[in-house]
Amino acid sequence: MASASGIGGSDGTVQVCGDRRPVARYGLRFVALGYLLVLLAAPVAMVFYRAFQHGLGPIWSALTTSEARSAIEVTLIVAISAVVLNTIFGVGTALLLVRRRFPGRHLLDVLVDIPQAVSPIVVGLALILVYGKFGFFGSWIERNGIKLIFSLPGMVLATAFVSLPLVVRSVAPVLAELGDEQEQAARTLGASSWQTFRRITLPSIRDALAYGVVLSLARSLGEYGAVTVVSGHVLGKTLTLTLFIDERLENFDQPAAYSAAVLLAIIAMGSLLISRRLRTRSRSVA
């Protein structure tokens, strides 16, 4: 009986996998949603419940201690610096990859994706080996009175490393789809490179760039592994929010840890919502 209803043109196609086999359909739905519930939804709901079970008061006080405030401040400084670096170099790299042909272009293309494949711990180690006290450049840098590792600049480097591909990979496809006719036209009319970029290129990649920046910011605010290696965990100085969570858990201060975790979870959800809207917009423009 199952094979009878599929006959017919495009009307029948909807029926093929849908209503003909309700058991299979509901079975798959049950498996998928059940899995998501157990693995994703229930734990996330639980952490929210744990954080909010005594109301907003405890969360507020846990997040306004001097340590928590410093952690929020450090997180913002590090994340914003990394995002600024990645935005500038991300757009530059995307422009090079899409608009220019040069030897080693494929290599650059591969290089951009490397950070995704590297464990955050390895990122931290790599930066220590180069910029740490006994590193390649580190000894020279420290002799000149600059401290990169175990202080904020090192944390910025680590964060920039892990979020490197996000802006490039958001902007590049849109650039490729736009083509360069308009840029060429602006050039013939006598616009300089910078004018062309600011007046023609930037407005058309605005949404894609914003999408990349949101992704990059979300990733940067939440980076843990790479930052934990290079931060040195100086209380009130180099603790980001993620390191603060770890530190609070080790001191059995679960309410503070849950509060900070929920704060980061809310930021993550917000960035998901915003980035979803930006992506649909940037795709529809292109």
Next chain:
Amino acid sequence: MSLPPNSTIDDASGPGAHARSASPTSDPPAPSWWAQRSGENSRGGTSLGLGLVTLYLSFLVLIPLGAVVWKSQSNGWSTFWHQVTTPEAWDALKLTLTISAGVALFNLVMGTIIAWVLVRDDFPGKGAVELFIDLPFALPTIVAGVVLLSLYGPRSPAHVNIAFTRTAITVALLFVTLPFVVRTVQPVLIELDRDMEAASASLGASPFLIARRIILPNLVPAMLTGTGLAFARAIGEFGSVSLLSGNLPFHTEVSAVNIYNQIQSDNPVGAAAQSTVLLVIAFIVLFALDRLKRWGVHRG
């Protein structure tokens, strides 16, 4: 810097390739003038930009990663091998690879099912599921650890305490790699031509046969890509695992945690040696995926 001779129409690699291919071919002098002008104009900008980008990527990515490999070899190959095969490091590596492979394969199945349900099924709340399926990518890994700990930890309201077990590592890795297969399979499934399914159904094929002969072959490259990405991610995962697993040597200590401990106990050569192993494995996976992609494009 000398300019190359005038580019010809069929040289599609010049900076003006787009404009030239779009312009009518009836007017040869203009395109070649164009190519030269715009080539000259942007070449300075290109080399400056290229220089800056190369410098940035070198100091941020290339030199540091090179330093890891270099450091791992600094006391010779035998030291490298010794550091990788200390009982603790070797166990950690075996554990990491086994659990990551298991997690990746489980993702292959579950990710495909979830993608299928998201594309072909319809139910209330689908939009929310569709949106929050990406949450593991957006959520900081340490928060993922806290989230799982709150439900499956020592104070579990469901009385399921998996903390400090290998199950905890598995669950943490399943959580952080959840979206990979879903997000690679989903677009392919959306694009899939349903007429083929209708045609085979009209010829009497059972749904199982259709799934096996029509749908699955089309999805396999995407499924493998998602699985490979999930595996590469899993072998390097630190935050969520370190929080949940308790990091007991020989039992629940994964490579990333072991590397961290080596750094803390001032053994950079050992840390670098294990890091190099992880790097090489991840690059092999990425290289294989790149081949797979080219092969898929080649096939059309």
